[in-house]
Amino acid sequence: MTRFLFLIPLVLSVLWFIYLRVNGWTLRQGLRGFIYILIFSSFVAIVYTLLLWLTGR
Template structure:
């Protein structure tokens, strides 16, 4: 499961790109959404890494 966490920001960015294209919004105007997606994905990945270190029995 953790191995596939790199797909989270990729899929979210592709979805955001599709949303912008469908609604006719330029990429420059939607740049903040990409930043939010990357920040959210970093937080989620950081949380899982922290939990792996805290629960590691060895």
Template structure:
């Protein structure tokens, strides 16, 4: 399961890119959204790492 965690941000970025293309926005206009996606997924990854570290797995 942990091996597949890189897929979540990848799929979210692909979905955001598709949304931008459908609405006629450029990548430059949607760069803030990519930042939010990466930040959100980094927060999740750090939380999971901390939980694993605390439980000594």
């Protein structure tokens, strides 16, 4: 399962990009959303790393 974790930011970014295009917004206007996606994905990666480290896998 951990090998598919890269899909989280990829899918979220594509969905955010589609949302921006459908509503007629530019990428510049939606930059904050991409930053939030990056922060959320980093948090998930850190949690999974800590869990793997704590369980000794």
